[in-house]
Amino acid sequence: MSSKNSSQLERLTFFSDAVFAIAITLLIIEVHVPHVASIDDATYWQALGELRSSLFGFALSFLVIGMLWMAHHRVFGMLADYSQKITWPNLLLLMTVAFMPFATALMSSNPRARVPELVYSGTLLVAGLLQNRLFTVALRAPYVRADVPAEEVTAARWRSWGLPTAATLSLIAAWYAPGWNNFLLVAISFLVRLYAAAGRRYALRVQAAAGA
Amino acid sequence: MSSKNSSQLERLTFFSDAVFAIAITLLIIEVHVPHVASIDDATYWQALGELRSSLFGFALSFLVIGMLWMAHHRVFGMLADYSQKITWPNLLLLMTVAFMPFATALMSSNPRARVPELVYSGTLLVAGLLQNRLFTVALRAPYVRADVPAEEVTAARWRSWGLPTAATLSLIAAWYAPGWNNFLLVAISFLVRLYAAAGRRYALRVQAAAGA
Amino acid sequence: MSSKNSSQLERLTFFSDAVFAIAITLLIIEVHVPHVASIDDATYWQALGELRSSLFGFALSFLVIGMLWMAHHRVFGMLADYSQKITWPNLLLLMTVAFMPFATALMSSNPRARVPELVYSGTLLVAGLLQNRLFTVALRAPYVRADVPAEEVTAARWRSWGLPTAATLSLIAAWYAPGWNNFLLVAISFLVRLYAAAGRRYALRVQAAAGA
Amino acid sequence: MSSKNSSQLERLTFFSDAVFAIAITLLIIEVHVPHVASIDDATYWQALGELRSSLFGFALSFLVIGMLWMAHHRVFGMLADYSQKITWPNLLLLMTVAFMPFATALMSSNPRARVPELVYSGTLLVAGLLQNRLFTVALRAPYVRADVPAEEVTAARWRSWGLPTAATLSLIAAWYAPGWNNFLLVAISFLVRLYAAAGRRYALRVQAAAGA
Numbered sequence: 001m002s003s004k005n006s007s008q009l010e011r012l013t014f015f016s017d018a019v020f021a022i023a024i025t026l027l028i029i030e031v032h033v034p035h036v037a038s039i040d041d042a043t044y045w046q047a048l049g050e051l052r053s054s055l056f057g058f059a060l061s062f063l064v065i066g067m068l069w070m071a072h073h074r075v076f077g078m079l080a081d082y083s084q085k086i087t088w089p090n091l092l093l094l095m096t097v098a099f100m101p102f103a104t105a106l107m108s109s110n111p112r113a114r115v116p117e118l119v120y121s122g123t124l125l126v127a128g129l130l131q132n133r134l135f136t137v138a139l140r141a142p143y144v145r146a147d148v149p150a151e152e153v154t155a156a157r158w159r160s161w162g163l164p165t166a167a168t169l170s171l172i173a174a175w176y177a178p179g180w181n182n183f184l185l186v187a188i189s190f191l192v193r194l195y196a197a198a199g200r201r202y203a204l205r206v207q208a209a210a211g212a
Numbered sequence: 213m214s215s216k217n218s219s220q221l222e223r224l225t226f227f228s229d230a231v232f233a234i235a236i237t238l239l240i241i242e243v244h245v246p247h248v249a250s251i252d253d254a255t256y257w258q259a260l261g262e263l264r265s266s267l268f269g270f271a272l273s274f275l276v277i278g279m280l281w282m283a284h285h286r287v288f289g290m291l292a293d294y295s296q297k298i299t300w301p302n303l304l305l306l307m308t309v310a311f312m313p314f315a316t317a318l319m320s321s322n323p324r325a326r327v328p329e330l331v332y333s334g335t336l337l338v339a340g341l342l343q344n345r346l347f348t349v350a351l352r353a354p355y356v357r358a359d360v361p362a363e364e365v366t367a368a369r370w371r372s373w374g375l376p377t378a379a380t381l382s383l384i385a386a387w388y389a390p391g392w393n394n395f396l397l398v399a400i401s402f403l404v405r406l407y408a409a410a411g412r413r414y415a416l417r418v419q420a421a422a423g424a
Numbered sequence: 425m426s427s428k429n430s431s432q433l434e435r436l437t438f439f440s441d442a443v444f445a446i447a448i449t450l451l452i453i454e455v456h457v458p459h460v461a462s463i464d465d466a467t468y469w470q471a472l473g474e475l476r477s478s479l480f481g482f483a484l485s486f487l488v489i490g491m492l493w494m495a496h497h498r499v500f501g502m503l504a505d506y507s508q509k510i511t512w513p514n515l516l517l518l519m520t521v522a523f524m525p526f527a528t529a530l531m532s533s534n535p536r537a538r539v540p541e542l543v544y545s546g547t548l549l550v551a552g553l554l555q556n557r558l559f560t561v562a563l564r565a566p567y568v569r570a571d572v573p574a575e576e577v578t579a580a581r582w583r584s585w586g587l588p589t590a591a592t593l594s595l596i597a598a599w600y601a602p603g604w605n606n607f608l609l610v611a612i613s614f615l616v617r618l619y620a621a622a623g624r625r626y627a628l629r630v631q632a633a634a635g636a
Numbered sequence: 637m638s639s640k641n642s643s644q645l646e647r648l649t650f651f652s653d654a655v656f657a658i659a660i661t662l663l664i665i666e667v668h669v670p671h672v673a674s675i676d677d678a679t680y681w682q683a684l685g686e687l688r689s690s691l692f693g694f695a696l697s698f699l700v701i702g703m704l705w706m707a708h709h710r711v712f713g714m715l716a717d718y719s720q721k722i723t724w725p726n727l728l729l730l731m732t733v734a735f736m737p738f739a740t741a742l743m744s745s746n747p748r749a750r751v752p753e754l755v756y757s758g759t760l761l762v763a764g765l766l767q768n769r770l771f772t773v774a775l776r777a778p779y780v781r782a783d784v785p786a787e788e789v790t791a792a793r794w795r796s797w798g799l800p801t802a803a804t805l806s807l808i809a810a811w812y813a814p815g816w817n818n819f820l821l822v823a824i825s826f827l828v829r830l831y832a833a834a835g836r837r838y839a840l841r842v843q844a845a846a847g848a
Contacts, residue, residue, distance in 0.1 A: 017654060021655050021658060022658055025662065026662075027734065028659075028734050028737050031738050033742050036749075039750075044749060044751030045751060048751070062731050070723060
């Protein structure tokens with residue numbers, strides 16, 4: 001049974017990886033080659049300058065999907081087996097990831113408009129909450145590999161609050177300063193470390209208290 | 213020979229997974245970013261409102277392809293080996309899956325038109341029948357893993373009548389209430405459980421009769 | 425060394441599978457949703473009727489790429505190891521496969537024009553010759569699995585003349601009856617069997633003569 | 637722990653392969669089917685002639701991404717384990733690869749314009765430097781398989797200077813002869829061999845000196 005389950009887990013992982021990889025690569029097809037009236041340097045540099053919000057959107061979403069994938073990679077690497085209950089949260093997370101090229105293109109089309117920014121930050125918030133839900137279900141006791149320390153499991157679970165926090169901040173800021181709010185997303189990499197460290201410390205304290 | 217066949221089965225599974233993953237992710241490129249005259253909130257909310265049938269089509273087809281993939285995942289996880297005879301039904305099923313982004317975009321372009329709804333439900337019906345054919349051929353005696361109970365094999369086979377049934381209902385309803393007929397597709401998740409339970413009960417009764 | 429090489433062969437196979445799967449699924453994005461003036465049934469059926477060459481092109485190329493993948497799958501399943509010399513023929517074959525969505529869309533845009541048919545049949549001819557070259561290099565003595573009978577290796581090699589033969593016939597016929605020439609491609613499935621059987625018979629005769 | 641890490645390395649490799657495969661196959665969607673006024677042969681040959689820079693761009697970028705993949709394949713085949721430190725250089729390299737379809741389409745749209753050529757060569761330069769950085773980090777002592785000779789590790793590292801060198805030459809030449817500068821990229825396959833041979837010779841000399 002165990003080898004069957006590990007191969008089924010592998011296939012679920014594989015399918016997820018493929019969706020992440022396709023969504024991350026499809027981002028570029030929303031960056032359109034400019035039509036220029038003449039081919040001199042100044043015209044081209046200006047045309048490329050007008051693409052800056054598309055290029056920024058490509059880079060930002062590439063990094064966000066990349067981080068979502070890396071977190072998925074880290075957590076699924078802790079699993080020995082899997083619960084059928086992760087299938088739906090995983091599929092919904094993938095749906096949000098597949099939606100990202102649209103949300104990115106919408107945001108890039110008018111970088112100072114409020115609604116596209118709300119949609120973009122909202123998509124990240126939904127992705128973050130689904131990721132948190134997925135990791136909570138996936139990291140339950142019987143499914144985690146025996147050699148993974150308990151505090152690392154807690155850290156991985158706490159860590160996944162980083163994206164929802166940053167997305168919420170960005171969503172609120174989008175209301176007041178659309179376009180600029182995206183810069184709050186750089187906080188993700190800081191927040192995930194902070195939450196992971198807090199979770200690890202909490203778990204170790206609980207373990208120490210239980211041992212005492 | 214056995215390790216060779218299992219690696220060939222793995223590669224067939226892998227290729228199928230990739231097609232499922234690409235088709236499911238390509239759905240988003242049929243949702244087009246709206247061109248707006250001004251960037252105020254009201255204009256944008258209205259523009260997004262006009263996208264509702266595209267967004268609904270994206271979500272519906274994502275779930276349908278997701279369910280087709282999950283069923284494929286479940287059934288292929290029961291196999292120890294495979295018959296060359298599954299190659300063609302599998303390829304034709306994948307062709308139908310690859311066709312889904314077109315059928316979805318066609319349906320979403322005019323959500324109240326009858327013909328696009330017929331094409332969409334018809335595509336699901338063809339997919340359902342091909343899936344049923346594939347599973348029937350794949351789950352024949354010598355290919356199933358020894359540790360899979362016989363009643364689970366029957367359940368998996370009966371289960372695959374869920375999609376054709378729902379698609380047929382949706383196809384008929386499309387004639388009378390185009391657009392609304394899609395809501396019949398939520399019956400899929402109910403029907404597959406019903407058929408699976410009926411198949412399991414039938415198989416156990418036959419086993420009991422044979423044992424008596 | 426052996427386990428390293430088999431894992432490298434697996435990765436080459438995987439990369440090839442991914443390109444086949446992406447090209448086969450991308451075919452659908454060249455089938456465009458029709459813009460209709462009214463949404464009544466007659467208008468829609470006519471609009472879909474005008475798509476018939478696009479839909480035919482999608483189905484034809486799906487089957488051709490599917491057959492190329494199945495042949496790749498069959499031959500690579502015979503290998504225990506691989507020569508560095510297959511890297512380039514394999515990459516060029518993949519380039520031709522990646523080119524197929526363009527060749528298909530070109531052909532479908534004007535199904536009675538001669539040049540698009542020549543380009544399409546020419547692409548298949550190049551793919552067939554590259555496949556033949558790849559299989560000839562890949563199936564050399566030290567790389568084939570020990571449990572594969574010699575006559576099956578010869579059959580696999582001869583078999584790969586089926587596509588170049590059918591593509592050549594289609595290329596010649598495109599000159600005289602553009603559009604109709606594609607029906608010659610159904611000969612592929614007949615020709616590959618014929619060549620495979622001839623190759624098997626030849627190999628067995630040579631073995632018998634050597635044994636006598 | 638070791639089997640866990642090797643499976644995590646496998647998944648990172650898999651994700652990378654998928655991005656390479658998608659980017660290389662997406663190149664074709666930037667080659668657009670020409671709209672022709674009449675379907676006679678002369679009109680079509682001329683229309684295809686006007687596509688020559690798109691087709692050239694497709695072929696060139698296919699080979700460049702193919703070479704990047706092959707180098708990735710070669711180097712990752714030397715690893716037994718991996719450092720977390722490769723995650724970011726790898727993701728940034730993949731971002732550059734995903735950017736290639738845009739850079740290619742930009743260059744092909746006006747093959748004699750200078751800025752698109754600078755962007756294209758600049759993209760290759762960034763890809764080359766990131767690849768060099770990735771291989772330098774990945775090939776550090778504890779992560780390389782024990783059966784890989786030290787001089788091959790050095791050769792692989794030196795080899796990765798081939799693309800940055802050729803891209804720099806192409807970048808400079810783009811300034812003076814836009815369009816023609818791409819022909820300098822054929823030097824890549826020559827330069828990588830040269831650097832690899834020099835690296836191998838250097839490593840063997842150092843080993844000999846250390847042994848003496």
